[in-house]
Amino acid sequence: MKVNQSEFIISAVRPEQYPDDGLPEIALAGRSNVGKSSLINRLISRKNLARTSATPGKTQQLNYYKINQDLYFVDFPGYGYAKVSKEQRFAWGKMMEKYLLQRDELKLVMQMVDMRHEPSKEDKMMNEWLRHHGLPLVVVATKMDKIPKTRRAKHIKVIKEALGLRSGDLFVPFSSEEGLGKEELWDIITRHARIDKYAPVEDEADHETVETVQTAEDDN
Template identity: 75%
Template sequence: MKVTKAEFIISAVGPKQFPVDALPEIALAGRSNVGKSSLINRMINRKNLARTSSTPGKTQQLNYYRINDDLYFVDFPGYGYAKVSKTSRQAWGQMIESYLLEREQLKLVLQMVDLRHPPSKDDIMMYDWLRHHGLPVCVVGTKADKIPKTRREKHYKVIKQELGILPGALFIPFSSEEGMGKEELWSVISSYIGNENEGQAEV
C-alpha cells in the first residue's frame, strides 16, 4: 500500500470517543517497548507520527491513527500496566476485552513480540485468548535487525513453538530499522480490509 496521508486522530479513553466513520481498524497489541510506535512510523514512512510514552506501562488510551482515509491503526497500551493501580488495571482490561469482542470495525489484531526473547506469559495469554475467541491475528516479530541473520530462524522457531503458532497461521518477522517485513505486512492488512471473507490465513 502506498501511504499518501497519515494523521493522529485521538487518544480514546472509552467507546464514546471511538471514531464513527466505520473505517476498518487494525489493532496493535504487545508489551511496553516492543516497538509498536516504531512499526507504525515505518509502515507509514514517517519518523515520529506515533510517539512512545515517556512512562511505558502508564498509557491507558487507544491511540487512533488514520491512514489514507482507508483504515485506522489502533495502538493499544503495553501489557502489564505496571504503573497503574489494580483497580485501574481491571477497568482497563475490561475495556480492551470489550473492544476486541464487540468492535465491528476491528478486522485484524497485530500481536507484536520481541524476537530477541522467548514470548512472555502475557504474550502467550494474549495469543491464546485471541485464538480462543476466533479473532483474526497476525504475530509480528519485532527487532529482527537486532539478531544476526544466521540466528534469526532459530528465534522464529522459538516464538512459534512457545506461542503455539500453527502451520499456515500468520507470522511476520519485522524490522523498523531496515523495513524488513513491511511489504508482507501491508499485503496481509490489505487482504483483511479489502475482502473480509477471502484469503484469510488460519488463526
C-alpha cells in the same frame, strides 16, 4: 499500499470517542516497549507520527491513527507494565476486551512480540485469548535487526513453538529500524481491510501529515 496521508485522530478513553465513519480498524497489541509506535511509523514511512519513547507504558489509551481515507491503526496500551496499578490494569483489560469482542470495524489484530525473547506469560495468554475468540490475527516479531542473521531462524522457531503457531498461522518477523517485513505486513493488512490499492509505499517526501489533532483531554 501507498500512504499519502496519516493523521493522529484521538486518544480514546471511552467507546463514545471511537470514530463512527465505519472504516476498517487494525489493532496493535503487545507488551509495553515492544515497538508498536515504531512499527506504525515505519509502515507509513514517518519518523514520528506515533509517539515512541524509551519509557515503557506510555500508551495508556486507544490511540487512533487514520491512514489515507482507508483504515485506522488502533494502538493499544502496552500490557505487562509493572508500574501500572492493579485497578488501572483491570480497567484497561476490560476496555480492551470489550473493544476486541464487540467492535465491528475491527478487521485484524497485530499481536507484537519481541523477537529477542521467548514470549512472556502475558504474550501467551493474550495469544490464546485472541485465538480462543477466533479473532483475525497476525503475530509480528519485532526488533529483528537486533538478532544476528544466523540466529534469526532459531528465535523464530522458539516464538512459534511457545505460542503454538501452526504452518497456516500468520507470522511476520519485522524490524522498524530496517524496514524488514514491511511489505509482507502491508499485504496482510490490506487483505484483511479489503483495500485493493496495491502500490509500493512511498518515501516521506510524498507524504502529507494533517497537523490538527484531537485528544481525549480536549473533549473534557
